[in-house]
Amino acid sequence: MLNAQQEAVNARRQWRQGLVRPTAGIAPRMTQTNMIALPADWAYDFLLFAQRNQKACPILDVSDAGSWRTVLAEDADLRTDLPQYRVWRDGVLVEEITDAMEIWEEHPDLVTFLIGCSFTFEWPLMAAGIEVRHIRDNCNVPMYRTNKMCRPAGRLKGELVVSMRPIAHERVADAATITSRFPAVHGAPVHIGAPQALGIADIMKPDYGDAVRIEEGEVPVFWACGVTPQAVIQASRPPFALTHAPGHMFITNIHDSRYQI
Amino acid sequence: MLNAQQEAVNARRQWRQGLVRPTAGIAPRMTQTNMIALPADWAYDFLLFAQRNQKACPILDVSDAGSWRTVLAEDADLRTDLPQYRVWRDGVLVEEITDAMEIWEEHPDLVTFLIGCSFTFEWPLMAAGIEVRHIRDNCNVPMYRTNKMCRPAGRLKGELVVSMRPIAHERVADAATITSRFPAVHGAPVHIGAPQALGIADIMKPDYGDAVRIEEGEVPVFWACGVTPQAVIQASRPPFALTHAPGHMFITNIHDSRYQI
Numbered sequence: 001m002l003n004a005q006q007e008a009v010n011a012r013r014q015w016r017q018g019l020v021r022p023t024a025g026i027a028p029r030m031t032q033t034n035m036i037a038l039p040a041d042w043a044y045d046f047l048l049f050a051q052r053n054q055k056a057c058p059i060l061d062v063s064d065a066g067s068w069r070t071v072l073a074e075d076a077d078l079r080t081d082l083p084q085y086r087v088w089r090d091g092v093l094v095e096e097i098t099d100a101m102e103i104w105e106e107h108p109d110l111v112t113f114l115i116g117c118s119f120t121f122e123w124p125l126m127a128a129g130i131e132v133r134h135i136r137d138n139c140n141v142p143m144y145r146t147n148k149m150c151r152p153a154g155r156l157k158g159e160l161v162v163s164m165r166p167i168a169h170e171r172v173a174d175a176a177t178i179t180s181r182f183p184a185v186h187g188a189p190v191h192i193g194a195p196q197a198l199g200i201a202d203i204m205k206p207d208y209g210d211a212v213r214i215e216e217g218e219v220p221v222f223w224a225c226g227v228t229p230q231a232v233i234q235a236s237r238p239p240f241a242l243t244h245a246p247g248h249m250f251i252t253n254i255h256d257s258r259y260q261i
Numbered sequence: 262m263l264n265a266q267q268e269a270v271n272a273r274r275q276w277r278q279g280l281v282r283p284t285a286g287i288a289p290r291m292t293q294t295n296m297i298a299l300p301a302d303w304a305y306d307f308l309l310f311a312q313r314n315q316k317a318c319p320i321l322d323v324s325d326a327g328s329w330r331t332v333l334a335e336d337a338d339l340r341t342d343l344p345q346y347r348v349w350r351d352g353v354l355v356e357e358i359t360d361a362m363e364i365w366e367e368h369p370d371l372v373t374f375l376i377g378c379s380f381t382f383e384w385p386l387m388a389a390g391i392e393v394r395h396i397r398d399n400c401n402v403p404m405y406r407t408n409k410m411c412r413p414a415g416r417l418k419g420e421l422v423v424s425m426r427p428i429a430h431e432r433v434a435d436a437a438t439i440t441s442r443f444p445a446v447h448g449a450p451v452h453i454g455a456p457q458a459l460g461i462a463d464i465m466k467p468d469y470g471d472a473v474r475i476e477e478g479e480v481p482v483f484w485a486c487g488v489t490p491q492a493v494i495q496a497s498r499p500p501f502a503l504t505h506a507p508g509h510m511f512i513t514n515i516h517d518s519r520y521q522i
Contacts, residue, residue, distance in 0.1 A: 044305040047312065051320050059312050071412075180522055183444060187522070261441055261448070261522045 004029050008251045012076055015083040018098055022140040022209075022247035023083065024119045024132070029256050031185065032249040033060055033072065034115040034226030035082060036233075037242040040065040043111040045154030049232065050113065052151040056160055056228040058184045060252075060259075063112040068104065070114055072252035078112055079104050084245035086230070091237030096245055103242055110242065115226040116185035117249045118163055120256050124178050130171050133212045140247035141165070142206035143227050147199030150228065158232030161208070162190060162198065163225040166218040175221055184259035191222040198222065208246035265290050269512045273337055276344040279359055283470075283508035284344065285380045286396040290517050292446065293510040294321055294333065294375040295487030296343060297494075298503040301326040304372040306415030310493065311374065313412040317421055317489040319445050321513075321520075324373040329365060331375055333513035339373055340365050345506035347491070352498030357506055364503055371503065376487040377446035378510050379424055381517050385439050391432050394473045401508035402426070403467035404488050408460030411489065419493030422469070422486040423451060423459065427479040436482055445520035452483040459483065469507035 007027040023032055038046055043065070050057035061070045068078040079100045087095040087103060097103070104110065119141075122132045134141045141163050148160040167175045172192060180188035195203045203220055204211045208227055214220060227246045244250065268288040284293055299307055304326070311318035322331045329339040340361045348356040348364060358364070365371065380402075383393045395402045402424050409421040428436045433453060441449035456464045464481055465472045469488055475481060488507045505511065 044308065047305065047308045048323055051308065051323055062309055062312055183522060261444060 004255060005253050008073065008253050009075065011251050012073070012081040016077070016080045020083045020098055020248070023249040023251055024122060024141060024247065025135040027251050029123050031060070031072070031252045031254040031256050031259060032117040032119040033252060034117050034229070035078065035112060035244040035250050036115070036229040037110040037112040038238060039107060039240055040109040040111050042155070042238050045156050046113060046229070049150070049153035049156040050115070052153050053228065055186065055190060056150065056224040057226065058116040058186065059113055060116050060184060061114045065109045065111050068112065070112070072114060072254050074253070076250075078250065082244050082248060082250050084248040086243045086245050088233050088241040088243065090239060091234050100242055107240055107242070114250060115229070116259070117226050118179075118186045118223045119249060120185040120259070121179045121182045123256065124182070125175060128174060128178055130167060130175055133166050134210065137212060139212065140209035142210060142212055143208035143225050143246055144198065144200045145207045145231050150232070155238070156232050156236045158228065158235035160190070161225040161228040161231050162222040164203070164206070164220050164222050166212065166214040167221045168218055172219055172221060179223065181261045182256070182259055183261065186224045186226070189221050190224050193219045195220055265516060266514050269334065269514050270336065272512050273334070273342040277338070277341045281344045281359055281509070283401040284510040284512055285383060285393070285402060285508065288512050290384050292321070292333070292513045292515040292517050292520060293378040293380040294513060295378050295490070296339065296373060296375055296505040296511050297490040298371040298373040299499060300368060300501055301370040301372050303416070303499050306417050307374060307490070310411070310414035310417045311376070313414050314489065316447065316451060317411065317485040318487065319377040319447065320374055321377050321445060322375045326370050326372050329373065331373070333375060333515050335514070339511065343505050343509060343511050345509040347504045347506050349494050349502040349504065351500060352495050361503055368501055368503075375511060376490070377520070378487050379440075379447045379484045380510060381446040381520070382440045382443045384517065385443070386436060389435060389439055391428060391436055394427050395471065398473060400473065401470035403471060403473055404469035404486050404507055405459065405461045406468045406492050411493070416499070417493050417497045419489065419496035421451070422489040422492050423483040424486040425464070425467070425481050425483050427473065427475040428482045429479055433480055433482060440484065442522045443517070443520055444522065447485045447487070450482050451485050454480045456481055
């Protein structure tokens, strides 16, 4: 029988070998993170932005400039151990890659931020009998840019991005309560129902990830999302950034109980 | 009848007029914070240190360089609205003052960090019928430097500082549970009983604040403390720092419910 941490190690090995797929539902109970790496002279602005927008950007680790290591998984290499990366130049997405070794050689001073991901609290939701639609349907979670501006910091600004899960009306309060205990991976929902109030014109057309079915008797529930930094990159245009591809997260060696209140 | 926020406004006015006293038990339910202001070129190191040591340094706001304003109390002036400040040069405490206007003129680029204070969760403790000894005895909370090193960041390192409250054995679990719901003001205890395991030789000789009685049937309970940055200053010797005096906190306009999980 594999223990939980071994499942994380195995998943990272698969991504390193080139497998590309969203990470929801992989490595039960192991904390997952978003990633953004920026040139060192942008690190303070980003760390300040994250502090000012903790709901969207709860930081779990920051690497020293030039290091692709993290205390969240000491055997991991952040250049290769995510299933898919995005390369941004002057605020424009220029490439999706599965291996960032060459990019790192081009930018040896990157500071890497690992930001808690809501995939982490999907295990406690499922343990409570709440269906997580994108896991059930084996696709990526839908994510939306909203009309809510984050609090700016230095040269950085941008809109809040949210993830959405349809939840049965009678379980919405449970979903809010359970996820509230995990503030390090976005915590309680930021919005329940009424997508139009977030500026979402069509719930079936997410800005990132896949659309999912919303059944009769279900309400769309929105959580702050660690893809927010990618909206910030687009709005703020740093000369270079390397991020994960939405839904294609870094899986750590840290059990979710470490972050539960 | 004064509302809760008005009590915060009134308290700050008293400190501004020169009153010096610890702030525990003042302005019920209003969030209190530690303060450290550093020259701008030390700001990244400190923000990173805080991220790496969130239990001791949960940051609630960071001012832009040179600003003495905060979103936590828009009418406040951080140069005058704490009851007492400490001035540090090259890691040495050189002065305690009640007004930092002149110091700010000398250092116009300070970045000010406001860090959650455990005085905030003393109201919920008392509401649950748990006595808070230093409030009952009208003195400052006892604080201790420990033998636990924080995770360093850049040029900053130092020992964890803890605050201590004696709690009746049968209420220790309640105290842990109640405070765990306030991670932004240090959350659950880091240590219960056994002061010697933290390297505290004599519980009646705190490094900061006042000693308090420990009665028969009570256990010393230790929470991470926002005076940790002052131990970091001593160990790391930045050329200049301005902090609050231990126990003499900044009282914000934010009700504690904002930070409750």
